Amino acid sequence: MASIMLEGIVKRFGKTVALRGVNLEVRDGEAMVLLGPSGCGKTTTLRIVAGLERPDEGRVVFGGRDVTNLPPKDRNVAMVFQSYALWPHMRVFDNIAFPLKIRKVESSEVRRRVRWAAELLEIEHLLDRYPHQLSGGQQQRVAVARAIVTEPEVLLMDEPLSNLDAILRVKMRSEIKKLQRRLGVTMVYVTHDQVEAMVIGDRVAVMNYGEVQQVGSPQEIYNEPANTFVATFIGSPQMNIVKGVISGGLLSLLGTQIEGVEGVEGEVLVGFRPERIVIGDGDLKFPAIVDFVEDLGSDVIVHLSVEGAGELVIAKLRGAHASLKPGEKVLAGVMRSDIHIFDPKTGRALKHGV
Amino acid sequence: MSRVGDSPLSLKIKEHVRAYLFLLPALALLSVFVIYPIAGTISISLRSEEGFTLGNYIAVVTERSPTKALIISENLGGAPPWGALLHNAVWILVHVPATTALGLVLAYMLTHVYGRSVVKSLIFVSMVIPMVVGGLIIRFIFDGQVGVIPRLMGGLGLEDLARTWTAYPETSLASLIIGSIWLWLGFSLTIHSAAVDNIPRSYIEAARIDGASELQIFRYIVVPAVWPATLTVAVMTLLWDLKIFDIVYAATQGGPGGSSTVLAYVMWLYFARALDYGKAAATAVILTILTLVAAAYLVRRSLGVEKR
Numbered sequence: 150m151a152s153i154m155l156e157g158i159v160k161r162f163g164k165t166v167a168l169r170g171v172n173l174e175v176r177d178g179e180a181m182v183l184l185g186p187s188g189c190g191k192t193t194t195l196r197i198v199a200g201l202e203r204p205d206e207g208r209v210v211f212g213g214r215d216v217t218n219l220p221p222k223d224r225n226v227a228m229v230f231q232s233y234a235l236w237p238h239m240r241v242f243d244n245i246a247f248p249l250k251i252r253k254v255e256s257s258e259v260r261r262r263v264r265w266a267a268e269l270l271e272i273e274h275l276l277d278r279y280p281h282q283l284s285g286g287q288q289q290r291v292a293v294a295r296a297i298v299t300e301p302e303v304l305l306m307d308e309p310l311s312n313l314d315a316i317l318r319v320k321m322r323s324e325i326k327k328l329q330r331r332l333g334v335t336m337v338y339v340t341h342d343q344v345e346a347m348v349i350g351d352r353v354a355v356m357n358y359g360e361v362q363q364v365g366s367p368q369e370i371y372n373e374p375a376n377t378f379v380a381t382f383i384g385s386p387q388m389n390i391v392k393g394v395i396s397g398g399l400l401s402l403l404g405t406q407i408e409g410v411e412g413v414e415g416e417v418l419v420g421f422r423p424e425r426i427v428i429g430d431g432d433l434k435f436p437a438i439v440d441f442v443e444d445l446g447s448d449v450i451v452h453l454s455v456e457g458a459g460e461l462v463i464a465k466l467r468g469a470h471a472s473l474k475p476g477e478k479v480l481a482g483v484m485r486s487d488i489h490i491f492d493p494k495t496g497r498a499l500k501h502g503v
Numbered sequence: 504m505s506r507v508g509d510s511p512l513s514l515k516i517k518e519h520v521r522a523y524l525f526l527l528p529a530l531a532l533l534s535v536f537v538i539y540p541i542a543g544t545i546s547i548s549l550r551s552e553e554g555f556t557l558g559n560y561i562a563v564v565t566e567r568s569p570t571k572a573l574i575i576s577e578n579l580g581g582a583p584p585w586g587a588l589l590h591n592a593v594w595i596l597v598h599v600p601a602t603t604a605l606g607l608v609l610a611y612m613l614t615h616v617y618g619r620s621v622v623k624s625l626i627f628v629s630m631v632i633p634m635v636v637g638g639l640i641i642r643f644i645f646d647g648q649v650g651v652i653p654r655l656m657g658g659l660g661l662e663d664l665a666r667t668w669t670a671y672p673e674t675s676l677a678s679l680i681i682g683s684i685w686l687w688l689g690f691s692l693t694i695h696s697a698a699v700d701n702i703p704r705s706y707i708e709a710a711r712i713d714g715a716s717e718l719q720i721f722r723y724i725v726v727p728a729v730w731p732a733t734l735t736v737a738v739m740t741l742l743w744d745l746k747i748f749d750i751v752y753a754a755t756q757g758g759p760g761g762s763s764t765v766l767a768y769v770m771w772l773y774f775a776r777a778l779d780y781g782k783a784a785a786t787a788v789i790l791t792i793l794t795l796v797a798a799a800y801l802v803r804r805s806l807g808v809e810k811r
Contacts, residue, residue: 201708222714234705238727247723248713295713 151212151225151302151335152177153198158207160193160359167193168204169359177212180329180336182350184343186382190359191339192307198337199305200224211303227296228305231312233288235280235295241267242276245295252299266294269328286317293325297332304329306338310345322348343383347371355379377418377496380489386423386450386463390491393419400490400503403435404457410503413490417499420489423450426464431482437462439477449473453481541791548784559785563773569761571769571777573786581672582762587769594680594765595744601684603737606691610699611725613692623696630689638753641682645669652681669755672762679754679763686750687743691736698732699725738801745794766790 153175160168168190175181183191196202197209200221209217216224227248235244245266249259267273270290280288289309296304309325310318326349329336340346346353347367354364355378363375374380374388381387393402395417400410402419437453440461449470453462464481466473473479490500551558567577572586585593609626613619629637645668647653657665668678702725710720726733748767751757757764757772764772767790774783 199712201711221712222716226712228709228712230705230709232703232705234703234709236706236709236724236727238730247710247715251710251714251719295709299713 153181153303153335153337154208154210155194155198156208156210158194158197158204158209160190160197160202160204167359168197170207171356171359171361173354173361173364175335175337178333178335180326180338180349180351182338182340182346182353183356184340184346184350184353184382185356185362187341189356191341191356193359194356195228195305195307195337195339198303199226199228224303225299225301226303226305227299227301228307229289229292229296229309231308233280233292233309233312235288235291237280239279240276241272241278241280241283241291244280244291245276245298248295248299262298263294266298269297269331270294285313286321289313289321293328297328297334300332300334302335304332304334304336306336308340309338310340311342318345325349343385355382357382373498373501374420374489375498377420377491380420380491380498384422384424386465388420388422388489389462390418390420391458391460391462392493393417393490395490402433402458403455403460403462405433405435407433407485407503410490410500413499416493418491418493418496420491421483421487423463423465425483425487426462426466427482427484428464428466428470429480429482432485433488434480434482437479437481439473439475439479441475442471442473444468444471453479544784544787547780548788551781559781560789563769563782563785563789570757570764571772572761572764573766573769573789576761581760582676587757587761587764587766590676590763590765591745591747593676594683594747595741597680598683598687598744599737599740602687602691602740603733605684606688606695606736607726607729607733609688609692610695610729611721613696614699623692626692627689629686630693634686634749635753637682637686638750641678641686641750641754642669644682644685645674645678652678669763670759672758672760675755675759675763679751682754683744683747683750687740691740694732694736695729698729702728734804735801738797738804741797742794742801745790745797766793 153173155171155173158168158171159166171190171194173181173194183194185191193202197204200216200219200223204217207217208215211224236247239247242263245263246259249262254262263276264273267276270293272287272290272294275283275287275291280291283291289312292309296306306325310321313321322345325338329349338346338349340349347370350367352364352366353370355362355370357378363370363379365373370379370383374383377390381390391402393400393416395401395410395413395415398408398410400407400417400419435455435458437455439451440454441452443450443452445468447468449466449468451464451466451470451473453464454460455462462481486502488503489498490503491498548559549555549557564573566572566586567575569576573588574586576584576586613622616622632640644650645652647665647667647670650667653665653668664674668674706724706728707720710724715723746767747765748771751763751765751768752771755763757768766786770783770786770790773779773786777783
């Protein structure tokens, strides 16, 4: 049993407050991704789970056991560092075997376990090498092998893929996910890459300003963002947010209107994703002028300036729309179900779909 | 059309000539101030009344009078019958491991201490004071009336050690060696501190998460990581111990009864007291050869490290 509970974690470094009351539950065997921009507190949260930092307030509970004041070695955790932290003076074998030797595991058992971990990560042929003789991707595999060799209850990963090139990153992220499923280990994974977060996480905790903004499955985070921060941080290009007014169920925005918006009154922020915009269709249609076209081959990112409203809207369209030219007039549209309403003061979501 | 003068070989020669042209000024200075004096010393050491012989060397090595003996001395009582060279050897055997290990352990321990830069600076002070002053301080430290160590020993009831160490043949060498550990610790600590600070924090944190205790982290992660620095400190300390002169001169003058003399001090006695330049030169050559062996290792290692 290794669920993780963080209750009201506060962490200060001198005068800066890194975490202002983080509450998070990671279920047994779950892959939880902490996602957020740099400085949001995600790595600090991970280090507190690991026991490398002590929280100033709050509790860390592993499967009912309060471990807040326990050192890392009494928590049965393993961690993969961003820099891999392979010890340069040890061969790959000794790097992977180190946690076992520290636990005084018998040497035949050490060999068996190291071989098991090395096979899982397909690095059996590298065991005699030194870390500096390995490529970045191979070093990464060694670091993961070292982390799983003790079969820990909790596996922590601190941006493990950020030092790899793009192709390797895509390959490794699915491998890590498969490995985590196969081992059934509870994992906390830190990243600033939203795609990585979506692929790896059973659930994703989006963090900013030392707080958890929203916890949910990738689908929930994407479809029902809790606030404007999550809405704009998740998805690329980021969600369009424009000003609107609702009075008597009539939502006015971008020089057009849509009826039957119930439950909210007054000034609001209205959000809709670029990839949900269609040309010439939709429940809410607004005329716009093509400002700029980015042709990505499969898709086209079109910058639309909305006449009269003075707003710029980004649309992500199918490649077929690559023929659009700057200055061209189009009628852009969005479905009702794709419209999100946010509170203009707090940024909190009021309604998903109108 | 090809020009005869441009064959690869003649180009190579031209390159070499040019290289030597640039080296010429430095070589000229080196010849006058380094090569000529060395050659001169060797030449003096080999010259005696019978012409060129090894006579000076044989005389120096077999000398047995307490103040000038290199190997076996016939000093009376107190200290063991060791000559200057054996004193150097004992010095190295005690001082090199002690200073190296102490510097490494302190350097790592200080990373956990608040205000470590103050402590480091205090220890480093011993490096910036002139060694002659260091020698005098050693005399004070081991003085029977005011010295820290004898008073401490007296307090522990060790009456034999509660007197002026430098004045007795049994303790004179020991006082110098212990004093030199203190004097040289700043060097060891500074080099090791830099090396310890260079260990990525994640190396240590990874070991900590894997369950290693502080002692295991030190043994399996820190020591191997700073090993190149440790080797450098050890060899530099060894070189210093071979050449050691100033603190001996200031603290004990090699005495009493030659019980704390060292190679460089014997050389100085032949040169400045006995005015026997042949023997002084022979001692100098012996000292140089011993130093070169250690230095060659250091140079080769540092070149090897750069290549990697």
